[in-house]
Amino acid sequence: MTKKPSEKSSGASKDPTRRRKVASGAGVPSAVAAKARPTTSDMVSVSLVVNNVHHSLALDPRTTLLDLLREHLDLTGTKKGCDQGQCGACTVLVDGRRINSCLTFAAMYDGAQITTIEGLARNGALHPLQQAFIDHDAFQCGYCTPGQICSAVGLLAEGRAKTADEIRELMSGNICRCGAYTNIVAAIQQAMGQS
């Protein structure tokens, strides 16, 4: 009845004193790097509307849409969970469509209309999805929540999800490490019933 788990290799490195030189970061060759230094003249100007407020800014072209919101506009409701397009915490609505704001540069959104979690409530009344998330306890730590709600707003607008399984599938770009999925689906169903 006894069985060993699959073989694991023993991988201690053999050569005890190898010397090597490595770039520790993203591996940008230094020659390229030196040239790539930004100066003020490298700034790009961007005009966009966020939650119905118009902004014109001069930005480092490397600024992601997420960092524009969090660092420059102090709209920290949009969250950074990975900064590499894997978690959905940074989901915002661009012209009504849901996107991962960490995975795109702010400079690409000149003239766009952006809606973040801070822009969903109207005249002090919560958006039906916000209320449904509270009613169903569709969050715990709350860190994925703005992304989940913005994603759900986009989902409802897309009109593709009808069943619980379809909601689950189409909400799978938004990770919730607290594991509130059961309640997230229930909250979205409640909001769907209202719309």
Next chain:
Amino acid sequence: MAPYIGTATSRIDGIAKVTGAAKYAAEFNVPGLLHGSVVTSTIAKGRITRLDTSAAMRVKGVIDVLTHENRPPMADNDQAYKDDVAPPGSPFRPLYDDKIKFNLQPIALVVAETSEVARFAASLVTVEYEEVAHVTDIFAARDAAVPIKPPASPVGFTPPKARGQPNRALARAAVRHEGEYYVPIEHHNPMELYGATVIHESDGKLTVYDKTQGVQNVQRYLCGVFGMKPEGVRVLSPFVGGAFGSGLRPQFEAVLAVLAARALERSVRVVLTRPQMYALGYRPAMVQRIALGADADGTLDAIAHDAVTATSQFEEYFRQETGWSGLLYKCANAKYEHKLARLDLPTSCDMRAPSAPTALFALESAMDELAVALELDPLELRLRCYSERDQNHDRPFSSKALRECYRQGAEAFGWNKRNGAPRSMRDGSELVGWGMATGIWEALQMPITVRIALTANGSAEVACATSDIGTGTYTIMAQVAADMLGLPLENISIKLGDSTLPNSPVEGGSWIAASVSNGIATTVAAVRNELLELAKKVPNSPLANAAPDEVKLADGMIVDERDGSRSVSIADAMRHGGVERIEQEETTNPTADDSRARNTHSAVFAEVKIDEEIGVIRVTRVVSAIAGGRVLNTKTASSQILGSVVWGIGMALHEETLIDHKLGRVMNANIAEYHVPVNADVHDIKVIFVHEHDDSNPLGVKGLGEIGIIGVAPAIANAVYHATGKRVRDLPITLDKLHP
């Protein structure tokens, strides 16, 4: 008495969380804030021979690059780096010297005016190393593993003593099962990136917003590391975006941010990247060997549980991996052996219910295998081995409604319709498997201090330096305070996550609900006594002769419990006494009574459906029946269990930190390749709280943050066996393991 306790009250911090108003550690923006980007090692072991920061320094906007060579002074002794929950050993010191102890170790901090510049400049730092041989594979280190030593720290664990004659019992057993079970390294991966914002105040004091489960632990630690006075550092974490144990010990983002803030006398934020968070703690990889011996009638006669668990080269982290098996089932003969394998990795650490989900994956898989060997229903086997006593310490349980968990869970699941034969149940092209397992965890309570300030207009502020990591602490504190003060919930405000508040232990071990709710009860009693004294002085007071324990606070009144018509309104009592505000602060210590074991229990039933050709596994149904004492809030408690079940699904099917042992480096240091469950992985989960009365503390609270994960992975593994006839003993159960 309780309009709030025990109800499905929505979170009081819900609006802040759904509107984006809740601020987490890296979200406090102040003018002139600098941004730190961490440079990490690319070797697992050795030393830095050259660190060239000149290219980084030349980038416009870079303020400084801090390394071990130019950093300001830090403490030079281990004691200074010991935090409240540090294991024995020599804690890691960030940016301390040229030594590399693990891959992804922080070795430099680039500080710049913007995060873009800091990140870019960090990519220009070049490093040369002298590398020495490393080992990161537990299978390579297991032969050299050494037995754990009895605890040298207050949070350590002493393994139970062997009992009876386990060797002889195993030899004579009518039916025997022996198996080896493997659980890989798992990482917490809370959604929020680890980050700290350090605000350098004009008077030189530091305000530190840090991602942590214990603000006072971080404050004490920072004072130790930097030789600062407690008044000079205030640590806050009003909201924590998940932690699951990773924030129990202070992490290096706080050290680096404070280091830079002190060196530059500026406010600094340091946020780790997702890959860098794989250099924080993790659930240790472990290899466990279980041997069970039973009589032909299915009663257990012998248990042997051996574990080898992983730790770093510099600290000895372990928990009670081997302590659960002799506690859970009735068995006269038992023995344990727990060894530590030292790896060139960061120190392993607590992760949701440390030791129990892993130990019980082994034990409950083995019990399922024993049931197969005995040709007995797995639930029936558990009932035959049911233990009414903690045999490890020969004492009764304070309460144990596990039998009721089995009964209600089985009924809700429909367990009696199970055909015991493997591969006997189908749904179209899918094989259907039903499995079950038991869970057990501790019901702990810790010393805690709570302050309550009540104003004559009937509102109260309740303060304690605990944290709410998503568990619902804000809400249960408000519910308990509202009920006991006899005030509406909206009149209660909660202050937590601030090191200047009354003392709290770190938020872990599922102990905060029991600790803080009973802590509130103690302080409310002091408030009540003060109010009664005032009420007695009101002319013709109907409470003139009442004793403190004869009155309660209800509906804004001080009321004689024996005669509800005798009462004085709180507002009148305070106004008459000329008091605007009553403030009381009390410390509550848990009972020192060791004569009873205090545990929570669960029964988990799982259904899997497996595509027969491809082997894709779906967990279609889970029923989790919990015996966890009094439930303070059915809504948030249910969420705790639902979330834990999701964790169990991840542990069973998805989660595994993969290391390239040649490089000693994590290969999947992100949350796309380290798989965590997503919405589509989660189907029908039903949570049942069985009634359980416990008098270990006045409120009867046991804590629910961890019991829900325990037992889920083995229930799923057992269901996979039932569906396919294939026993997988190493997690996660990926589809390749189901193919011959």
